[in-house]
Amino acid sequence: MNENVRTDEARYVMQTYKRAPVQFVRGEGALLFDDEGNEYLDFLGGISVASVGHCHPAVVEAVTEQSRVLQHTSNLFYTGPMVELARRLSESSLGGKVFFCNSGTEANECAIKIARKSARARGIEAPEIVSFEGDFHGRSYGALSATPGLAGNPDFAPMLPGFVSVPFDDADALAAAVGENTAAVLIEPIQGEAGVFPVSDATLAAAREACDRTGALLVFDEVQTGIGRTGSLWAYEQGPVKPDVITTAKALGGGVAIGACIGNEVTGEVLTTGDHGSTFAAGPVASKAALAVLDIVDDPDTLRRVRALGSRLREGLGAVDGVREVRGRGLMIGVGLEPGIDSGELNAALLAAGLVANAPRPDSLRLLPPFVLSDEQADRAVELIAETLSGYHPDESK
Ligand SMILES: *Cc1c(COP(=O)(O)O)cnc(C)c1O
Numbered sequence: 001m002n003e004n005v006r007t008d009e010a011r012y013v014m015q016t017y018k019r020a021p022v023q024f025v026r027g028e029g030a031l032l033f034d035d036e037g038n039e040y041l042d043f044l045g046g047i048s049v050a051s052v053g054h055c056h057p058a059v060v061e062a063v064t065e066q067s068r069v070l071q072h073t074s075n076l077f078y079t080g081p082m083v084e085l086a087r088r089l090s091e092s093s094l095g096g097k098v099f100f101c102n103s104g105t106e107a108n109e110c111a112i113k114i115a116r117k118s119a120r121a122r123g124i125e126a127p128e129i130v131s132f133e134g135d136f137h138g139r140s141y142g143a144l145s146a147t148p149g150l151a152g153n154p155d156f157a158p159m160l161p162g163f164v165s166v167p168f169d170d171a172d173a174l175a176a177a178v179g180e181n182t183a184a185v186l187i188e189p190i191q192g193e194a195g196v197f198p199v200s201d202a203t204l205a206a207a208r209e210a211c212d213r214t215g216a217l218l219v220f221d222e223v224q225t226g227i228g229r230t231g232s233l234w235a236y237e238q239g240p241v242k243p244d245v246i247t248t249a250k251a252l253g254g255g256v257a258i259g260a261c262i263g264n265e266v267t268g269e270v271l272t273t274g275d276h277g278s279t280f281a282a283g284p285v286a287s288k289a290a291l292a293v294l295d296i297v298d299d300p301d302t303l304r305r306v307r308a309l310g311s312r313l314r315e316g317l318g319a320v321d322g323v324r325e326v327r328g329r330g331l332m333i334g335v336g337l338e339p340g341i342d343s344g345e346l347n348a349a350l351l352a353a354g355l356v357a358n359a360p361r362p363d364s365l366r367l368l369p370p371f372v373l374s375d376e377q378a379d380r381a382v383e384l385i386a387e388t389l390s391g392y393h394p395d396e397s398k
Contacts, residue, residue, distance in 0.1 A: 002035055020351055027054025030370045030377055032356060042356045043369040043381055048192070048224045048332070051251035052296045053372035059254040062292040063285055072283045081287035088294050089262050092233055093246055096268025100282035101259040104223030104249035105138025108186070110261035111219045111245050112142045114270045115184035116162075121270075122215055126161075127183035130216075132168045136193035137186065137221055146186055149194075169199050171206035178210035184217040184245075185210065189235040192224035195364040196327045196334025201240045208241035217267060219245040223259070224332070227251035228297040228371065231307035231330030238329065254293040258286040297371070306330045306371050309378055313367070316382035322389035324363075331373075335365040335385070341392050349391070355384045 001023045009019070024040075026033040030053055032040040045051060052059060066081070073079055086098040099110045112129060119127035129146055136150075137143040141160055145151050148165035162183075166173035168191070178185060185207050191197040199207075211218040220243040225235035227248060232238050234246060244267045249259030258281075263270070280286075296302060310330040317326045317335055327334035337343055343359035350357050350365075358366045369381070 020348070022351065029053040029056075030373045038354065040351070040354050040356050041369075041377055041381055041384070043367045044356045044358050045251075045368045045370050046255065047358070048229060048250045048368040049253075050255055050370050051227055051229060051331075052254050052293055053370040054255070056254060056292070056296065056372070058292040058296060059256075059289050062288040063256060066285045066288040070284050072280070072285075074279060075277065075281060079282075079284050079287070081284045081291060082282040085260075085282060085287045085290050085294075088291065088298070089248075089260055090268075092294075092298055093262050094242070094244070094264040094268070096263035096265050098263070098268070099261045099271060099276060101249075101261070101278050102257045102280050102286075103138070103259045104221070104247065105140050105143045105259075106278065107223060107247035107249050107259040107261045108137045108143040108146065108221060109140060110271070110276060111184070111186065111221075111247050112146065113276055114245060114261070114263065114267055115186070115217050115219065117270050117275070118217060118267065119181075119183035124181055124183060126181055128162045128164050128179075128181050129183055130164045130166060130174065130177045130185045132174075132187050132191070132199070133165050134168045134191050134194035134197065135165070135186075135188055135221070136191070137188075168194075168197065169203050171200075171203040174203065175206050175210045178207075178214055178216055180214060182211075182214055182216040184219050186219040186221060188221045188223075188225065189239060190225050190230065190329060190332060192332065192366070193360055195360040196332055196366055198327065198329060205240045211244070217244040219243060219247070222246050223249045224368075227293065228303055228306055229330055229332050229368070230328075231303055231310060233298050233303065235329070251297075252293060253286050253289045256286045256289040258282060258290050302371060309369075309371070309373055309375075312375065312378050313369075313382065316379065317385065320382065320386045320389060322392055323385075327364075331367075331369055331371060333367040334360075335367065337363050337365070337389075339363075341389070346388060346392070349388045350384060353384050353388055355381055355388075357385075 023035045137146040145160040145163040246262045325336040347359040
């Protein structure tokens with residue numbers, strides 16, 4: 001890759017990321033191209049963002065057209081695309097009002113505010129929010145405080161008070177942690193950053209029951225699972241319960257930054273004038289991009305395709321030597337590797353072989369490919385993983 005880019009990044013960009021040594025310059029569908037003209041199959045999708053594929057013509061057109069007409073007015077005025085997007089999000093999920101923002105982190109901040117204000121209205125003075133160990137909810141102080149794996153970092157202490165975590169998918173521990181001071185249970189229905197671990201239906205049902213018993217809100221962080229990723233528009237649709245609040249971002253804008261916190265008929269009414277805001281949120285360009293994404297994704301054919309591709313990949317990957325288990329749903333896939341295989345090394349080798357993936361933990365790969373993948377591209381990815389893994393498992397009979 002271009003050495004100036006590498007050295008200038010090291011010189012001028014705060015070093016909060018360890019980047020792979022590739023500079024991408026173009027994307028098209030499920031493909032990425034680097035500055036040397038190499039082609040890659042993108043099985044990360046910008047971390048579950050490029051779900052409709054890179055530079056989808058409908059998103060490009062929506063953004064281009066809107067950019068020519070009106071880009072920003074602030075939220076002190078009405079804009080049509082924002083209102084239309086709120087209607088689409090509400091009608092496709094919980095039926096209540098929507099708050100817009102620019103990221104998943106901010107969507108969770110809004111949910112935390114709704115939870116605390118609701119708790120206060122119930123007379124709770126020290127509200128608590130319960131999450132699972134391994135959950136990821138974001139990097140600002142509220143979301144960070146709700147992210148047990150990061151909240152303990154002493155460099156950034158103190159965290160916000162009132163955040164509690166219980167062992168992952170432990171229904172009894174969750175039920176025991178939810179009490180009269182609980183404002184909300186805030187969980188990912190399928191943990192993404194942790195390596196793709198679905199919460200069991202029994203635990204989701206226990207969470208709903210605990211919230212109903214105490215009056216706490218059930219908040220699903222669908223920032224990664226939402227917008228069709230698991231084969232339904234929202235992951236909760238495939239489970240046994242409906243949450244009271246959903247947060248979304250990542251794939252919503254098809255590559256343009258936008259997030260949303262969606263309420264139901266009760267939780268959507270909690271925040272009122274002056275309670276929250278955002279300068280950029282749901283500007284006309286981002287809203288038009290999101291509307292174009294929903295036109296594509298909120299469609300039975302697309303969602304059926306996501307499920308079919310997911311099955312195809314799971315079946316293929318399950319038969320690969322070196323793969324211990326395949327987790328997840330739809331096109332949100334965790335690949336558990338056999339002991340002795342380092343996912344970081346494997347991921348680097350895959351990148352060199354032309355497959356962009358991700359190693360969220362030492363024993364697993366995470367795959368989040370665009371929905372526009374062809375069967376051939378799906379099979380090719382399985383082949384690349386099998387070939388690369390075979391380096392770790394030389395067949396001794398040959
Ligand atoms: C990515 C992610 C977030 C944070 O979203 P940002 O847009 O990076 O702020 C929050 N929750 C989940 C489940 C995520 O995957």
